[in-house]
Amino acid sequence: MTYANDHTALPRTKGAVLRAGEVCFAGSGPGDADLLTIKVLKALQEADVILYDRLVSDEIMALAGEQALLEDVGKEGFGPQMSQEEICSRLVAHALKGRKVLRLKSGDPTVFGRLDEELVAVEEAGLAYQVFPGITSASAAVASIGQSLTQRGRNSSVRFLTGHDTKGFADHDWAQLARAGEVAAIYMGKKSARFIQGRLLMHGAATDTPVTLVENASRANQRVIATTLATLADDLAAAQLTGPALTFIGLAPRASAAALETLKMELA
Amino acid sequence: MTYANDHTALPRTKGAVLRAGEVCFAGSGPGDADLLTIKVLKALQEADVILYDRLVSDEIMALAGEQALLEDVGKEGFGPQMSQEEICSRLVAHALKGRKVLRLKSGDPTVFGRLDEELVAVEEAGLAYQVFPGITSASAAVASIGQSLTQRGRNSSVRFLTGHDTKGFADHDWAQLARAGEVAAIYMGKKSARFIQGRLLMHGAATDTPVTLVENASRANQRVIATTLATLADDLAAAQLTGPALTFIGLAPRASAAALETLKMELA
Incomplete structure (x- = not known):
């Protein structure tokens, strides 16, 4: 652990935040x-x-x-x-x-x-x-690909869901997520990627719907994998992710952000 | 502006974060x-x-x-x-x-x-x-009422939407939000409260579905109004909110958090 840790003073924005016995x-x-x-x-x-x-x-x-x-x-x-x-x-x-x-x-x-x-x-x-509260990984991950979770004219709502529970999802949930312009952030969705892909395609989602995977969001070893609904499961398997990953349905990295990401990876 | 501002040093977690010309x-x-x-x-x-x-x-x-x-x-x-x-x-x-x-x-x-x-x-x-990224107001507001946006056995997904665009919402969006256990955070929903109330009730939502309004989330003048779908529009009108407000459909303040909030208000 060589991480620098010589904090001496915090901005005195407010007083202490914890109380004894709580x-x-x-x-x-x-x-x-x-x-x-x-x-x-x-x-x-x-x-x-x-x-x-x-x-x-x-x-x-x-x-x-x-x-x-x-x-x-x-x-x-x-x-x-x-x-x-x-x-x-x-x-x-x-x-x-x-x-x-x-x-x-x-x-x-x-x-x-x-x-x-x-x-x-x-x-x-x-x-x-x-x-x-804390910054949730969807928020950090979407910022890193230069995109918004919501956008005028594209989507006026965004959904956070967990891959763990997707098998209990009702059919009209899938039908809605399958629509063009919908954006969802799937937490812990690695194991369920093939299931999610199948459900969305079955409910009429376009095969070229953009999908972005962000592994280790915000960390030095963050990786971004840009794919589509058609190739999601295969690309995910090929990437052999080992860290926590977030899956965005309906978002691709912004072109300039993608270029930056590529550059970072080449430099690494 | 009497706010204390004598920050002298930040924890040196990392170096500078901004670059010239960006x-x-x-x-x-x-x-x-x-x-x-x-x-x-x-x-x-x-x-x-x-x-x-x-x-x-x-x-x-x-x-x-x-x-x-x-x-x-x-x-x-x-x-x-x-x-x-x-x-x-x-x-x-x-x-x-x-x-x-x-x-x-x-x-x-x-x-x-x-x-x-x-x-x-x-x-x-x-x-x-x-x-x-920054802390979004839904996250700060839900923390202040002692609740989670998601909860095992209740809801495995949460939706953020804006009141501005709710009139363009498809009918199956409303049908889904109307189900028991669904949780949604509505941004900028003050003006559309009566419309949202009407749509949810029309799609079969229970009249006693909990609804919580949080005005000025995280600020010294934060106010929490706990109501139900039946009384949402009337309680909102009575409260005469002037600050930005977030509306939670499907969440009531946790009892102990509500007690704390009441206490704070009585002390204020």
Whole structure:
């Protein structure tokens, strides 16, 4: 860990953000430490104990205060992980001891963050809590390809969905996503790519509908794969992604952004 | 403007973020300066010129570097505002002079931010650009009511839409939003509340579907109005909201968060 970490002072925009005996649920954003909010950075510096998911990046964990006890709860990782019950019981136990407890999740805790189970446990223990938002990976990923999630004349709504649950999607969901101009950001969609491709084509989506995959959004090892609905599953298999990936249906990288991305890859 | 602004050093997470002769499109988040990302805070400090929308809060503009020329382009305000053409031409002119140009939009520039028109102008002038995401108001607002945008067993997708364009919504969009468990965040939905209420009820939504309005999300004057689909339009009219408001269909404030909110209001 050679990451620079000599923060000395924060802009005094407001005072301290954590309180003793409370649990703060916060989003770290997708990985780039510069995408932390000031509020979450303050929480990292103030916390007595930080329970963090494996997807929270090392460069972000390096910003934790020296006093902080760090507990890797492993969620969203591929190795052994702590049970949800155990995470909840630790959050409560730490807060009951009067500690400033930070529960740090990658991305935004309110978007596919499984926030509710932990929040209910804290609530049922009679403890106070706060929720601090984070940059969700769709937002960082779409910025990196020079596109908007919504655009006048193209789409007046955007949908975030998870690949995990797509098999339970109703037919009219698919019919709607299949329309020209629709934009959707699919989280954790790698395993379901072929299923999603099949459903959209079955519901009349154009084979040349642009699809963009962004792996490791905002991180130094970010990769962008521009494809179409026709070639999505094959291109995804060929790319052998290993990191978390976001799939945009209906968006291609902006030409100038794509050129920049190519340049970066050639220089790397 | 009595807002404290004695920032002296940022955590050296990375180096400078702006480059001379380029335009950076960035999101300020919904208003609370603590919800700025470190990246956008750096951009505020580095910029030679900042073109900002009226909804960017004073406490955020107070964090701009002393060297920065500040240009209020007025967008999204109610007073006189600069034309889109004029904004584009200024962005290009400043960048062509070799300045570090920051185009600061409230919220996230990729979510109902009208980013594309300005980005295309910069691209057509042969200039380089970057896009920095921001916390979108739905994310800050949902955190403040202790809820998630998605939740296992309730909804595996969430939709962001704008009230401005809802009249162009297809009937099956309404049918889908009307289903139990669906969650949507409606931006700029004050004027269309009665229309949206009517469409959802017509498509079979339950009259007791929870609806929550969050005005001035994340700001000191944030207000939360918990209502239902049956009483949405009347409660909205009674509340006489004057600030930007977000409407959540399918979400009520968590009981403990609601208690906190009431307490805050009583103390205020």
